[in-house]
Amino acid sequence: MTLSPKDRSARGRQANATATPAYRVLADELRDFIARNAHALPIDLPTEAELVEKHGVSRQTVRRAYQELVVDGLVERVKGRGTRAIAAGRYFRSTGSIEDLLALSMHSELEVVQGLREVSDPLNARRLALEFDSVSQMLVLRRQDGEAFSVHRISLPPSIAVHLRPSDIAPNGRRRRMAGTVLAIVEQRAGITMDTVRQEIVAVGAPADVAALIGIAPGTPVLQVERTFYERANQRPVQHTTSWFDSTKYVYRIHLRRGGR
Numbered sequence: 001m002t003l004s005p006k007d008r009s010a011r012g013r014q015a016n017a018t019a020t021p022a023y024r025v026l027a028d029e030l031r032d033f034i035a036r037n038a039h040a041l042p043i044d045l046p047t048e049a050e051l052v053e054k055h056g057v058s059r060q061t062v063r064r065a066y067q068e069l070v071v072d073g074l075v076e077r078v079k080g081r082g083t084r085a086i087a088a089g090r091y092f093r094s095t096g097s098i099e100d101l102l103a104l105s106m107h108s109e110l111e112v113v114q115g116l117r118e119v120s121d122p123l124n125a126r127r128l129a130l131e132f133d134s135v136s137q138m139l140v141l142r143r144q145d146g147e148a149f150s151v152h153r154i155s156l157p158p159s160i161a162v163h164l165r166p167s168d169i170a171p172n173g174r175r176r177r178m179a180g181t182v183l184a185i186v187e188q189r190a191g192i193t194m195d196t197v198r199q200e201i202v203a204v205g206a207p208a209d210v211a212a213l214i215g216i217a218p219g220t221p222v223l224q225v226e227r228t229f230y231e232r233a234n235q236r237p238v239q240h241t242t243s244w245f246d247s248t249k250y251v252y253r254i255h256l257r258r259g260g261r
Helices: 005-018 022-036 048-055 059-072 098-106 122-127 182-190 208-214
Strands: 075-078 082-085 091-094 109-120 134-144 147-156 176-178 194-205 221-231 237-246 250-253
Touching (some): 059 075, 147 182, 147 208, 194 237, 208 237, 221 250
Parallel strands (some): 091 250
Antiparallel strands (some): 109 134, 134 147, 147 237, 194 221, 221 237
């Protein structure tokens, strides 16, 4: 296995910028390598000693990185036989902060399916604490290695959406790829910072329009995630996102630890 210098450099910059633990940086790099070589699986992966020497990290860092991939179901470790990549095709992402959500753009592609437009949506208007039923809304698709795995309906107060430029979001009805996340664009254009997210996760049957976009049958079980983002300055809700994830291609995982540690 040869890990590209470009990938190592990018991962290093990411770690420095967001204080990402070294084991997670290494795990992400290994995960990317496995995805790029899905056609050749199963394949042998470097030993702990080889990764320690190549990346200048501790053996414990390497072990924790491999353990992440074992939990993901991407890797098996058998005493006397070494470490092998055994599976790919599911999108794994550990999310524990808003920075992790912003980093989503580094690992997947966003495609605008329906550009920003104003609609009547009483439910999301209430979620955004709006006086009237109108919200600004768009629909986007996420892909990993060209394969769709999630759909996201993003709702914004019209007073926030007005700050977005036409070049930021595709016109209604035109599909286009865009860099970054809508969350990051909203923060930049509206001059706000979001520091609180309320989230609800439930299993549902895929709506027909969502199913068509990610290539599954309507009613297939999907993971539905509701997230409301709040502005730091006054804790007002400034974005609500309803997301649907194909459970065969996506795993959601969080890290929990005992308080005070």
